[in-house]
Amino acid sequence: MNEKDAVTSRRKIILSGIQPTGTFTLGNYLGAVKNWRHLQEEYDCYYFVADLHALTVYHDPAARRKASRAAFALLLACGLDPEQSLVFIQSHVPAHAQMGWMLSCLSPFGDLSRMTQFKDKSAKHPEDINAGLFTYPALMAGDILLYQADYVPVGADQTQHLEFTRNVAARFNHVYGETFRLPEGYFPKAGARVMSLQEPTAKMSKSDENAKATIYILDDEKTILKKFKSAVTDSEAEIAFREGKDGINNLMTIYSAVTGKSLDEITAEFAGKGYGDFKTAVGTVVADELRPIRENYARLMEDKSYLDAEIAKGAERAAHIAERTLKKTMRKMGLC
Numbered sequence: 001m002n003e004k005d006a007v008t009s010r011r012k013i014i015l016s017g018i019q020p021t022g023t024f025t026l027g028n029y030l031g032a033v034k035n036w037r038h039l040q041e042e043y044d045c046y047y048f049v050a051d052l053h054a055l056t057v058y059h060d061p062a063a064r065r066k067a068s069r070a071a072f073a074l075l076l077a078c079g080l081d082p083e084q085s086l087v088f089i090q091s092h093v094p095a096h097a098q099m100g101w102m103l104s105c106l107s108p109f110g111d112l113s114r115m116t117q118f119k120d121k122s123a124k125h126p127e128d129i130n131a132g133l134f135t136y137p138a139l140m141a142g143d144i145l146l147y148q149a150d151y152v153p154v155g156a157d158q159t160q161h162l163e164f165t166r167n168v169a170a171r172f173n174h175v176y177g178e179t180f181r182l183p184e185g186y187f188p189k190a191g192a193r194v195m196s197l198q199e200p201t202a203k204m205s206k207s208d209e210n211a212k213a214t215i216y217i218l219d220d221e222k223t224i225l226k227k228f229k230s231a232v233t234d235s236e237a238e239i240a241f242r243e244g245k246d247g248i249n250n251l252m253t254i255y256s257a258v259t260g261k262s263l264d265e266i267t268a269e270f271a272g273k274g275y276g277d278f279k280t281a282v283g284t285v286v287a288d289e290l291r292p293i294r295e296n297y298a299r300l301m302e303d304k305s306y307l308d309a310e311i312a313k314g315a316e317r318a319a320h321i322a323e324r325t326l327k328k329t330m331r332k333m334g335l336c
């Protein structure tokens, strides 16, 4: 805590978002959302469904509307408490798009061109390389800076975007005077990078064409166990975390992230046991962790009026907070 914070004993601000482009994966959960839940007690937390970011890839409008609502419900089902945290849908707060534009005017073309996510996504969809995909990091910087976040809990794949955010904030402060707090990433001890179960050198992702590669947090127990049983490992028979054992390393990471056990404890627990036993154990702890989420989600999706009310409440509260930094930024830039 710095001196100024100590004097005002200000609670630190946490902010993060997730795209509603399909059911969250185990990677989303262990890399980000599980952490979000634990941070609620200690910090002022703002969490949102990043539907504006999801516009960068074509999606049927009716499906998009449904997906944003489902993602909001999933966040609550994962344990985010809308009484304790501010949970909202990004596009319901116009300040995000406004801030995104202003910050895009301080975003160097060269920096944007170097973003790995831009390069990956444009290689994957060469038929739809749109400007939104390119300026995506400026929108994300706006999301974070609008709320003057101290920490941004994300998975390792967002590191470059966070660095970009800090650079834009520093540039703005230098050009227009001190305005933004520079945020820091907040990564889980285990689970910052959950890999595909079928190709453990690649990130576990929502859009993997191989259905066995990804655990979705709404998968039922049988499906989860089956996917873990068919996870790619190696031809040795030792449960140990080391280079060249990508599949086992990934399973150990997942087991560690769910149970809180260290890698050494896991090696000791499974000494002399086979990969089959280990895969079943990982599948079982994951299924046990996800079961209440699945049940909460089913319940929430049936309560239409509760969900509608929480979505509206979240938007109103978020807009109120975001507006303060937006107005300040506009004044500094000479817009009002």
Ligand code: TYM
Pocket: 015, 016, 017, 018, 019, 020, 027, 028, 029, 030, 031, 032, 033, 050, 053, 139, 140, 143, 144, 152, 153, 154, 155, 156, 157, 158, 161, 191, 192, 193, 194, 195, 203, 204, 205
């Ligand atoms: P998104 O929707 O791709 O992912 C949401 C969160 O899940 C993490 N994640 C993973 N963590 C570990 N292993 C994986 N395999 C894995 N896959 C995804 C991501 O790191 C992320 O934390 N740009 C963001 C959304 C966003 C945002 C923001 C985040 C928009 N504005 C402001 C933080 C702050 C994104 O696309 O996340």
